[in-house]
Amino acid sequence: MYPKTVYVAFGVVCGVFGTTFLAIRMGLMAGASPVFLAGVRFTVAGMVLLGALLAAGYTNGRTVAGLLGRASVISLFLTAGTFGFMFWAETRIDSGYMARLDSTGPIVAASFAAALLRARIRVFHLVGFAAGTLGVILLSGGIRSAPADWSGLAAALVSVVLYSLGMVLYPKLFAPRDDPVTVNALQMAVGGILLLLVSPLLESVRLPLTGGVIFPLLYLVVAGSIVGHTANLVVVRRAGPVFASSWLYVAPPIATAAGAIVLGETVGLQDIAGTLLALVGVFFVTRPESRKPV
Numbered sequence: 176m177y178p179k180t181v182y183v184a185f186g187v188v189c190g191v192f193g194t195t196f197l198a199i200r201m202g203l204m205a206g207a208s209p210v211f212l213a214g215v216r217f218t219v220a221g222m223v224l225l226g227a228l229l230a231a232g233y234t235n236g237r238t239v240a241g242l243l244g245r246a247s248v249i250s251l252f253l254t255a256g257t258f259g260f261m262f263w264a265e266t267r268i269d270s271g272y273m274a275r276l277d278s279t280g281p282i283v284a285a286s287f288a289a290a291l292l293r294a295r296i297r298v299f300h301l302v303g304f305a306a307g308t309l310g311v312i313l314l315s316g317g318i319r320s321a322p323a324d325w326s327g328l329a330a331a332l333v334s335v336v337l338y339s340l341g342m343v344l345y346p347k348l349f350a351p352r353d354d355p356v357t358v359n360a361l362q363m364a365v366g367g368i369l370l371l372l373v374s375p376l377l378e379s380v381r382l383p384l385t386g387g388v389i390f391p392l393l394y395l396v397v398a399g400s401i402v403g404h405t406a407n408l409v410v411v412r413r414a415g416p417v418f419a420s421s422w423l424y425v426a427p428p429i430a431t432a433a434g435a436i437v438l439g440e441t442v443g444l445q446d447i448a449g450t451l452l453a454l455v456g457v458f459f460v461t462r463p464e465s466r467k468p469v
Contacts, residue, residue: 187403188410191402192403196265199262199395201390201391205388208378209265211381211382220404221363222364243365246365252338253337255365255370257334258366260331261334286339345411346412
């Protein structure tokens with residue numbers, strides 16, 4: 176068993192990340208350009224969080240300088256790469272297909288963990304991967320719908336790989352004594368700035384100052400980035416990348432429940448079966464990981 180704080184942080188990650196896909200979609204539908212929206216989200220979140228940490232005396236300039244180089248490296252994976260591709264992909268493929276692709280994250284993370292961290296992947300992990308992936312497929316409508324654009328499909332797959340690789344690299348770049356809150360602030364700020372710099376090269380920059388953009392952006396900054404990503408790094412540090420990535424099995428059930436409660440969407444037997452399988456997958460995947468070689 177892990178400490179209770181790990182399960183609390185994991186619950187926060189699941190709840191927050193399960194609702195950020197909707198916020199991203201709302202911002203894009205309101206007219207914001209994807210890479211620029213992602214850049215604004217993470218630059219603001221990183222700067223606000225870092226400023227608050229410095230003002231409160233939680234961290235200091237010397238600590239920030241010592242972490243900046245490694246945080247910049249991890250930001251290429253966890254922020255600039257993952258969300259640059261993800262935001263762009265969501266303009267080209269439907270949300271159900273995106274959910275099915277994201278459900279491969281724990282499997283990809285496990286592969287990288289086995290290769291780079293010499294993590295032992297046991298039979299119950301494999302059962303969890305199978306159950307969780309099948310559950311998300313059922314929950315997101317099976318295989319009836321196809322991606323609207325092959326470039327969007329490719330971008331979504333790249334985002335999954337970069338995210339999984341970033342979580343596996345985190346324990347190799349940072350020691351247990353390195354504070355994940357400060358690391359998160361730095362990597363978000365650096366990654367966000369990189370996204371802002373490349374945005375004019377990739378798209379026509381748009382950020383309408385309307386409620387349809389501002390409110391989702393505020394949610395993404397505060398809940399998604401400052402709260403969610405900090406909690407995620409806490410889980411990665413204390414429980415390992417395979418456990419941490421299993422939120423990708425929980426997000427679709429949360430989205431389904433939110434749609435039923437808030438929007439009155441119909442929940443059928445397939446949705447219930449998918450939810451149960453996804454949760455079974457999480458139960459097995461989140462068993463304690465071993466970094467010892469087989």
